[in-house]
Amino acid sequence: MPDRNTVKAALTEQRIETPSWAYGNSGTRFKTFAQEGIPRDPFEKLDDAAQVHRFTGAAPSVALHIPWDRVDDYSALGEHARSLGLRLGAINPNTFQEEEYRLGSICNPDPAVRAKALAHLLECVDIMDTTGSDALSLWFADGLNYPGQDCIAERQQRLSEALRATYGRLGEHQRMLLEYKFFEPAFYATDVPDWGTSYAHCADLGERAQVLVDTGHHAPGTNIEFIVAFLLGRGRLGGFHFNSRFYADDDLMVGAADPFQLFRIMHEIVRAGALQDSANVAFMLDQCHNLEPKIPALIRSVLNVQEATAKALLVDGDALARAQRDGDVLGSNAVLMDAYNTDVRPLLAEVREDAGIAPDPIAAYHRSGYAEKIIASRKDGTPAGWGA
Ligand code: AOS
Ligand code: ZN
Ligand code: ZN
Ligand code: ZN
Secondary structure, three states: OOOHHHHHHHHHHOOOEEEHHHHOEOOOOOOOOOOOOOOOOHHHHHHHHHHHHHHHOOOOEEEEEEOOOOOOOHHHHHHHHHHOOOEEEEEEEOOOOOHHHHHOOOOOOOHHHHHHHHHHHHHHHHHHHHHOOOEEEEOOOOEEOOOOOOOHHHHHHHHHHHHHHHHHHOOOOOEEEEEOOOOOOOOOEEOOOOHHHHHHHHHHHOOOEEEEEEOOOOOOOOOHHHHHHHHHHOOOEEEEEEOEOOOOOOOEOOOOOOHHHHHHHHHHHHHOOOOOHHHOOEEEEOOOOOOOOHHHHHHHHHHHHHHHHHHHHOOOHHHHHHHHHOOOHHHHHHHHHHHHOOOOHHHHHHHHHHOOOOOOHHHHHHHHOHHHHHHHHOOOOOOOEOOO
16 A cells, blocks of 8 residues: 555645636636635736635645736736745647637738747747746637638648747757647637647657646547546646536536546546656646635635546555456456545645645635635726736
8 A cells, every 4th residue: 555654745745736717707708707805917817826725735826818817017926926925837829819810820821920929929938937937828819610722731830830940949958838728719620639639749849848738628529637647658748728528618616526536637647646746747726716706616616626646546556466467357447446536635634734724725725714805905997807
């Protein structure tokens, strides 16, 4: 059996990055239901993120989205983060919200549009230089709605060119994460539809280009843990965008739809020793909380990742290896299920108490009065929203 103290130590060190966009108002294409107490600028988003970190002890970094989080002075934003015990994480460029991008960004048939999109990617690397962020997190809305709309093969060439130019601009300690998605907003073809396409581009570029796995971007039934295991084996798993999907890319709370899938993913991570910081796998959330209050939803999400991780750490590796070697199909499956069916909440409560954190982070957050405070103090001004 895994040693209890080793498991606790691994859980103490686990870090999960929250996305700035999860703190702002968001909705569906039908309606955004505004909430009270929403941050009005990136500084206030960080204030809220600090609460998630305060009550979990596990969420010290925040991913930014440019231009949604555009500020005049990124050093001041970084300073604000530091003053809250946070740091700025992955930088996410946005090449999907301007008129010019109707037919795509870096894959657009018009060279002037491609140049504009590339300039934005390079600007985001400048921002990384200032914020000290180590990851440029790329997702492209590029794609086609109709057969024949544009040349699939030429678009791959354009994609390569822009990625190469961006990769060339990265500093030695910076890396590029390339996210894939097989649908939306384009529905006939996307330009980075799957992990194979992302992997091939990353392999062309060099070691500091890695695949980003957004758990919501797969067809139903896809074995995501296989993808994770494969990429880990090649040193190309850059990180995750964790979320749950019931149907498509609905970006709901990680672990909500299929906690067993999350456990299976974390099992591959633990098996490969990729939980440690040195493995450089970024565990990021990519979520939008449309109905539920945002800060407790993010706390819940961090807890869900921690619970899946704790179960993965409890897998008896020796027993599993033995059963696998013996060809014991039922026995090896039982080893995994034993770990998955363990109630790890008491163990995690202990980890928190050892770290001086309340054992029940959600209850502690509700007791803190922070929600009431922001509702009272953020009455004026425009709340931040997905896309603003
Ligand atoms: C889009 O579907 C991708 O998941 C992106 O990673 C992200 O959700 C978007 O860029 C909003 O920040
Ligand atoms: Zn994502
Ligand atoms: Zn997505
Ligand atoms: Zn998303």
